Amino acid sequence: MDAFLVWLQNLPPFLWVAESDSIWGYAFLLFVHAIGMGLTAGLALVISLRLLGVGTSIPVSSLRPLFGLFWIGFSLNFVSGSVLFATNATGHAHVLMMYVKLLLLALGLVVTRRLRVFVDGSTSDGIVPPSVRTTAVVCIAIWLSVIVAGRMIAYAVESAGASLTPADPAHMASLR
Amino acid sequence: MLPSNELVHLHLLLNHFPTVGLIVAVGMFVMAILRQSEELKQGSLAIMFAIALVALATYMTGYSAEKSLKNVAGVSQEIIDLHQRAALLALVLMEVTGVAAWFGLYSAHRGRLTRTHTTAMLVLSFATIGVMTGVANIGGYIRHPEILASPAAVPTSMFAPAWLDSRFITQYQYDHAWAWKSLESLHFMGLCLLFGVVTVVNTRLLGWLPNAPLDGMRKLLPWGVLGFGANTVTGMLFFIGQAFQYIENPAFHAKMLCILLAGADVLYLTWNHDVWNLEPGQTPPTAVKLLAASQVALWIGVIYFGRMLPYIGDAF
Secondary structure, X not given: OHHHHHHHHOXXXXXXXXXOOOHHHHHHHHHHHHHHHHHHHHHHHHHHHHHOXXXXXXXXXXXXXXXXXHHHHHHHHHHHHHHHHHHOHHHHHOOHHHHHHHHHHHHHHHHHHHHHHHHHOOOOOOOOOHHHHHXXXXXXXXXXXXXXXXXXXXXXXXXXXXXXXXXXXXXXHHHO | OOOHHHHHHHHHHHOHHHHHHHHHHHHHHHHHHHOOOHHHHHHHHHHHHHXXXXXXXXXXXXXXXXXXXXXXXXXXXXXXXXXXXXXXXXXXXXXXXXXXXXXHHHHXXXXXXXXXXXXXXXXXXXXXXXXXXXXXXXXHHHHOHHHOOOOOOOOOOOOOOHHHOHHHHHXXXXXXXXXXXXXXXXXXXXXXXXHHHHHHHHHHHOOOOOOOOHHHHHHHHHHHHHHHHHHHHHHHHHHHHOHHHHOOOHHHHHHHHHHHHHHHHHHHHHHOOOHHHOOOOOOOOHHHHHHHHHHHHHHHHHHHHHHOOOOOOOOO
């Protein structure tokens, strides 16, 4: 397994992303990953809020096109996330938080899929049943957990600049 | 990148908005109550919201001003610290006033501002003016020793308790690793909520969700403001604790510029009540569509420059 991970992270494109100082390498992937996060988690949050009663005059069926945007966001993150993983495959593969996030992500997709079944169904413009409302609450909780788990990976794996860390107060005083 | 002396100029310019500007806006608000003019009330609320945005930049450029006065003869660090502590309290009050003003504009869509909301605006804005005047007064002493009673006298202010010192936040963030991690997690949650609302509402304004009525879409706006509020609080805590890592970072300047412009967009769209009366199937005029497109671009810019903080410039 480790042999594969080493081979993966030594492939020229991943090696370039990991080692280049270019703004279009690692930094740009992190930016793409943030936009994808905003689209997937953000749209899942808004759709859940509507099902919970925010903006009741919006017909639920009118929100169907948003799932297209959701999948654009997911695709961005599938690609950027895979490359980010590969740039330090041996590091990421040995971090528990990585698997926690992937598990939560899988749950998030399952729950969002359940909401979509309702939104795409013929009864979506009627009263939102309690079971769907419960699913919407679970959906919000899971996507927020995915965000936190993702943020924690940056601390568990050493990756320059992926997380900003507070400075030593003495250093801050010297900058003052 | 803005040279640091320009940032100092900016501080000396911007400090007039939360002080003199706020007094003018509140004067307008009182006049509007006396003349029972809803239009004038909304106009003054719009100015208060804009001042709350500008106040963020006023506070942050203060650190550049502090740095420029380092080791300058006749300048007392004690007075600067006092000014900074009082400024933090004034900033918090100003932001609360700004959010309340936004909700005033938002609910004015239904007709008029309620009596409770009007009273709350008066209490908040007068309290802010009180503290803000104190901040300005202490700020004046920094470079004008001639107005001090005696050369050694340090003015005091009950609005500047020692625990408001930014050094405490720096120390706390350093001692408690979970604090920074939690702030970052909250900042990303706020990002998702804000970006989700921005995407959905502007997608509708651009005509891609034609069957959604805009008065329903309007109900999403407070959730976007909640996301923005969460990110202003967490973001300012990052900044206050680590100010000197941010103030000279060009990515940070670009991020703040994008936020201020996006905030102006939000103000215009919230106040433009006609937009939110459009029926399903109707699309707004081209000018509004352009604003919607610019708003999406600006929030993407905010995320881009935020993500670039460690990579453009040398912060962190």
